[in-house]
Amino acid sequence: MSQPARKFDAAFAQAFETLLRWRRDVRHFAPQAVAEQDMADLLALAALAPSVGNAQPWRFVRVRTPALREALAAHVDDQNALAARGYADQARHDAYRALKLHGLREAPEILAVFCDEQARAGHRLGIATMPEMLRYSCVAAIQTLWLAARIRGIGLGWVSILDPQVVTAMLDVPPRWSLIALLCIGYPDQPSETPELEQRGWQSREPLADRLFER
Template sequence: MPPRFGPDFQDELSALLAWRRDVRHFRQDPLDENMVAELLATAQLAPSVGNSQPWRFVRVRSPELREALAAHADREVTRAGAAMGEEQRAAYSALKLHGIREAPEVVAVFCDEATTAGSGLGAATMPETRGFSVVLAIHTLWLAARAQGLGLGWVSVVEADFVTALLDVQEHWRLIALLCLGHPREPDLVPELERRSWQSRLGWRENVSER
């Protein structure tokens, strides 16, 4: 018999979703290897097109590679800020946009566009669904990490080609995300971008229409 998820679990699930934050500020305590392995195993439970499981996780353990990623992100932050107006640039410069140097774990997540698993089911007509599947695995990891008291940050201030070349992965792997994982310094229910008046969360009715 499948498990029954009662009202208490439903409330806890709602709290987990509400407390999932995009974390930038990390403590530097190392993570238990068994916990990391458990989280990565849980990510494998995500749905994928044709059951192709195209996600490929690369743990960046080398200090030299991590520093190269951090320096690259810093350059991209500076470049993006230079294109903004003065007022927006001031707000942008106050944001912390990555925790690559502080987080105990940095993980690059790729989509294997040449995977033979799933025999192309679904992806033959909509190949982009492989990438969507990888995003679902990332979200599964995100929620599992939060349930363990950890935070995860998605670093989007990097160029995919740079990261792919730096990590020297297979040519048919496409970068989907660079992630930082660790204990958040100060867990908060309110997203940092909202706390810093960059962007408030929209109400669900603003994102739903009917035809």
């Protein structure tokens, strides 16, 4: 039996826009722990994300071991130093070095998200010509988790300055899993509607018109 379509009123639409504007990539975290029930709720909501063929290829790994957390942080610090060398312009180099690019030591929760490239669910539907759709599905789950976290006042930081193969080896996961994201999760120390990179003059949001085309 079909169900009537759910309708969302103008107040909900406005609240949703506000949520999108306040979803920030967080790098500065307060010491407050994230309740275990909140983590369980966030992961359950992330699993409601759409996925190609309903394959649900996301695999979540919570990093609970202090030594492993420190190893990840040290690896990202090393990769950060290497990335800084790529900026020949001294002003841009200095600006880069001044950025705080991860909270792996401060965030109360560290979550790695992997894609099972051979997920049995979905029966390979929709990926014959675009196998990368499995990874895109995992990104959709991350965005869903991100918004669900922000509703609860919890922040998320996506760490991308890393070597995926090194991190995958550290976390000792099956070889068919590919790393999609290393996430820091916790309460923001400095909540703001304005992205930190924009606050620090690194890059502001550019007009949508420059990125919209018609054919």
